[in-house]
Amino acid sequence: MGTFDAGASFLADKAAPIFVAGHQGLVGSAITRRLQALGFTNLLLLPHSALDLTCQADVDAFFSVHRPHFVFLAAAKVGGILANSTYPADFIAVNLLIQTNVILSAHKFGTKKLLFLGSSCIYPKFAPQPIPESALLTAPLEPTNEWYAVAKIAGIKTCQAFRLQHGFDAISAMPTNLYGPRDNFHPDNSHVLPALIRRFHEAKVAQAKEVVVWGSGSPLREFLHVDDLADAVVFLMENYSGLEHVNVGSGKEVSIKELAEMVKEVVGFEGELVWDRSKPDGTPRKLMDSSKLAGMGWEPKISLRDGLEETYKWYVENMVKQQP
């Protein structure tokens, strides 16, 4: 059955061609920085405008020419709770297309190993906490992101199916909620942390009296800095070739209220918080059990407070100063 060389070292050959799909996004750019820091010299980096990964013919043509030995699959249609609820067709269809095209072409054109990125939203809405990998497909999903979650579950299963039938070394990592430089700071479509950085910053500049935060503030979320995530996926590329997906979290959770207070303090906004309860809370809690990864010898390094301060600095230097 298995034809891959699970003992081959990823880190040994710094000249190997590596495709980082989605390299301009939050995760892809962090993986690219990590690989460059490690000395990799042959990164294949194509923006969305140059290669639309929803087109199988174009993806096949790219793989047939460049033959990447390794693939980090970080291209996806991504967004926060409101974007997921507003654009369900995009979230299921675009993600199914991208991941299926890339996994099939990678297998077809001799990629040695591929890492697929899923998300903690694959787990049931009321999963046991912390959530072990084995909770997958044991109960109904959170409705605000079930379309995206179904696509991500299909990605895990596609990797498993190609491993089982063809011996293709495809693995899956399931990160918790991420943040960091190059995040999406869109006011409505982004995730909570970049949305709040922007909203508090703009309120501070405008000397506003209050800032609106969505939902009740009670949901709990686990945040991981994207540089820690990039370090973890490189670690997995080197050290893991199993069938099961692997959780990647920080192990620390905060309520949205605590997060909002922290962002307010870091940004230096002095007004009040107002809760917009017409907006969805989403899943009440999703702390992942990352003991499988910890057992392999990996642990995160960046605290939420430090990561938030650094991300706010990045936002001011790169997003605010760019605006007219």
Ligand SMILES: NC(=O)C1=CN([C@@H]2O[C@H](COP(=O)(O)OP(=O)(O)OC[C@H]3O[C@@H](n4cnc5c(N)ncnc54)[C@H](OP(=O)(O)O)[C@@H]3O)[C@@H](O)[C@H]2O)C=CC1
């Ligand atoms: N952000 C988070 O909190 C989390 C993210 N993840 C996972 O990490 C992965 C990356 O997410 P993240 O970096 O946050 O997302 P981003 O939106 O920041 O980056 C996604 C990248 O994919 C590109 N892309 C989208 N569609 C296409 C396409 N059709 N063809 C080529 N490129 C395309 C985007 O390009 P463009 O912008 O030009 O369209 C962008 O560069 C996803 O699989 C996501 O599920 C998992 C858990 C949490």
Ligand SMILES: C[C@H]1O[C@H](OP(=O)(O)OP(=O)(O)OC[C@H]2O[C@@H](n3cnc4c(=O)[nH]c(N)nc43)[C@H](O)[C@@H]2O)[C@@H](O)[C@@H](O)C1=O
């Ligand atoms: C990573 C994960 O991200 C998504 O799930 P989510 O964890 O619910 O992500 P979120 O960051 O959008 O919200 C977290 C919480 O925060 C609250 N909240 C307050 N104020 C704002 C706000 O201004 N914006 C947003 N987006 N949320 C806000 C919001 O109401 C919710 O209670 C998935 O769809 C899916 O994409 C996925 O896998």
